[in-house]
Amino acid sequence: MKLTTKKRTAEVIALPTAESRTRRRNGNKRFARYRPPVLALPFPANLERRKTKAGFDIAAALELNLDRYPSREQLLTLLFNWLRSAEELGLAARRPDYADALERAIEIVAKAASVERGIDLLRRA
Numbered sequence: 001m002k003l004t005t006k007k008r009t010a011e012v013i014a015l016p017t018a019e020s021r022t023r024r025r026n027g028n029k030r031f032a033r034y035r036p037p038v039l040a041l042p043f044p045a046n047l048e049r050r051k052t053k054a055g056f057d058i059a060a061a062l063e064l065n066l067d068r069y070p071s072r073e074q075l076l077t078l079l080f081n082w083l084r085s086a087e088e089l090g091l092a093a094r095r096p097d098y099a100d101a102l103e104r105a106i107e108i109v110a111k112a113a114s115v116e117r118g119i120d121l122l123r124r125a
Helices: 018-022 058-064 072-088 096-111 115-124
Strands: 002-004 009-011
Touching (some): 058 072, 058 096, 058 115
């Protein structure tokens, strides 16, 4: 198809349609349509890969604060502040396992060779 004007002549080229892109050269069009893989199943929305333990995950909390408190002394200060706040707010009396987890984390981080090793030991304990 050609369009002509006074000054120029232009040729209109048909763009490929979705049908022409899915057609195979030597095959049936029926087999060219998209099919999702058989093994691709959607993941459930509430999939939890990490095994949850009973109690408090102090290692995850320390890992989240590792960029703000990179040294052992700063992490120990953070743990002592969490323990003191729990005692002041009465959380230690209501949830004694939280206070015990903080005290255990203080002992492990203080004895560990490095901060990362202490967090790893807490995660495994």
